[in-house]
Amino acid sequence: MPLLLALIVIVALDHCNAEKTVAAESVVSPSISLGTKYSDNIFFSAQDAESDFYTVLTPAVQLLQRNERGELAVKGKVDSFSYADNSSLNSLDSEVSANGSYALSPLFSFNASSLHKVDSQADREIASSGLISTNSKREQNRESLGLEWALSEKTVVGSQASYSTMRYEDKDYSDMRSGSYNLSVRSDLSQYLSETTGFVDLAQRRYDYEGSQVSDYTTVTIGLEKKLNEQYSILAWVGPSLIETDYDNPYLQADKEWGVTAHCSVDAEFETSSLRLSLTNEVAPDNFSNTTVERTTVGGGWSKQVSADMRIGIWSSYFLNESSGSDAVFNRNSGKKTLNILPRITYKISDNFTVEAEYGYSRVEYTDYDSNIERNSFFINFIWGIDNILK
Numbered sequence: 001m002p003l004l005l006a007l008i009v010i011v012a013l014d015h016c017n018a019e020k021t022v023a024a025e026s027v028v029s030p031s032i033s034l035g036t037k038y039s040d041n042i043f044f045s046a047q048d049a050e051s052d053f054y055t056v057l058t059p060a061v062q063l064l065q066r067n068e069r070g071e072l073a074v075k076g077k078v079d080s081f082s083y084a085d086n087s088s089l090n091s092l093d094s095e096v097s098a099n100g101s102y103a104l105s106p107l108f109s110f111n112a113s114s115l116h117k118v119d120s121q122a123d124r125e126i127a128s129s130g131l132i133s134t135n136s137k138r139e140q141n142r143e144s145l146g147l148e149w150a151l152s153e154k155t156v157v158g159s160q161a162s163y164s165t166m167r168y169e170d171k172d173y174s175d176m177r178s179g180s181y182n183l184s185v186r187s188d189l190s191q192y193l194s195e196t197t198g199f200v201d202l203a204q205r206r207y208d209y210e211g212s213q214v215s216d217y218t219t220v221t222i223g224l225e226k227k228l229n230e231q232y233s234i235l236a237w238v239g240p241s242l243i244e245t246d247y248d249n250p251y252l253q254a255d256k257e258w259g260v261t262a263h264c265s266v267d268a269e270f271e272t273s274s275l276r277l278s279l280t281n282e283v284a285p286d287n288f289s290n291t292t293v294e295r296t297t298v299g300g301g302w303s304k305q306v307s308a309d310m311r312i313g314i315w316s317s318y319f320l321n322e323s324s325g326s327d328a329v330f331n332r333n334s335g336k337k338t339l340n341i342l343p344r345i346t347y348k349i350s351d352n353f354t355v356e357a358e359y360g361y362s363r364v365e366y367t368d369y370d371s372n373i374e375r376n377s378f379f380i381n382f383i384w385g386i387d388n389i390l391k
Contacts, residue, residue: 027064031385033057035356041375042086044122044132044364049375053084070102081121089135091120107150115142123375126362129295130319130338131286132373136170154188174212176285180205195227201237207285207292215245215292217283219261231268238262243283243292259283259294273304286321296320309348316341337365356381 035056041049060077079093094117101111117140124138125131144162151157160182167175186199200222207215223237238260245255265278280297296319303313319338344358357380364373 024067025064026390027062027388028390029062029064029385029387030060030389031383032059033381033383035379035381037377037379039375039377041373042089042122044373044375046371046373050086052086054089055082056080070100072098072100074098091135091137093119093121109148111146113142113144115140123362126338127317127340127342129284130297130317130321130336130340130364132364133173134170136168136173138169139167141165156186158184158186175210177208177210178206178285189224193226197225199223199225199237201239209291211248213245213247213291215243217292218242221261223263231270233267234265235267236264241283245292273302276301286323291323293321293323311346312344314341314343337367339363352384352386354383356383
């Protein structure tokens with residue numbers, strides 16, 4: 001947090017000086033939304049599923065300050081959940097984040113970010129990791145600092161360090177601390193392949209599950225980013241990974257396992273529509289079972305601007321979370337497959353008023369326990385906001 005505060009002061013002072021010489025931009029965007037959602041399985045139960053409605057009221061604000069040398073964005077929101085039948089699930093969640101970057105010179109720049117988040121919904125991670133939990137309140141904090149140094153017009157060296165904590169109100173879940181460090185080299189390869197950037201990346205992460213285990217995860221990857229034509233681009237990387245795990249349980253032996261981390265994605269941008277397909281294999285934390293898992297993710301999304309005021313789209317994801325070694329014995333999510341499908345329509349009623357409607361389908365299959373969970377949901381959300389109250 002001190003590093004981010006220092007960045008805020010630097011950008012703010014530079015912004016004052018920039019106003020005297022070049023155009024600077026300040027934006028304040030408030031909004032408020034009111035939505036209602038129906039779920040036919042609010043607890044993600046394999047048997048005796050229970051349905052319910054809830055409403056969520058979300059006031060939010062976004063602050064942006066930008067000039068030719070730096071940018072600072074601060075966002076904040078509060079989500080007030082009220083359930084029709086299960087009032088014990090009512091909660092007040094919140095999120096505050098700040099992201100900033102600043103160029104000290106044409107060759108050297110740095111960035112910093114900070115996040116504080118409190119959430120409590122059982123489906124808070126199903127779209128990003130395929131994992132589900134109880135409605136236990138969770139508090140997250142994350143700080144990061146990154147540096148970039150341009151060695152030449154074509155080659156840039158970058159490094160990033162971050163630290164985060166995750167704490168649960170329910171003591172059935174272990175609190176977690178994690179830290180990571182990343183070193184990368186990116187180079188323009190256009191002289192060999194048109195519109196291509198290549199990169200090499202070294203990353204190390206540590207996941208410390210309180211009272212459970214410590215996992216160290218190291219990867220070395222090589223990849224490229226290429227624009228195939230005006231519409232299509234591709235991003236891919238691959239490399240070896242090593243995960244080393246020590247357990248607090250004296251009856252479990254330390255594990256060391258080699259693997260492969262890989263990613264491939266294709267993006268397409270057309271005049272009125274966009275498409276994205278991706279495939280990823282990685283080791284990631286299972287925040288609800290106090291372990292790490294090997295996660296394979298297949299994702300896809302399509303959206304289209306039907307008219308000046310209406311946009312439609314559909315997004316889907318498939319996750320396979322697997323544990324190996326000693327973790328597989330205790331991980332409740334080991335061998336879990338999750339499918340999500342989410343079609344959505346957005347209609348802009350006026351410059352300041354928008355309505356969204358979406359249907360969600362999720363299916364979770366526990367292969368080790370021969371158990372399946374399904375959920376259908378419907379959500380409609382009304383949003384009022386102003387692009388910039390300073391205009």
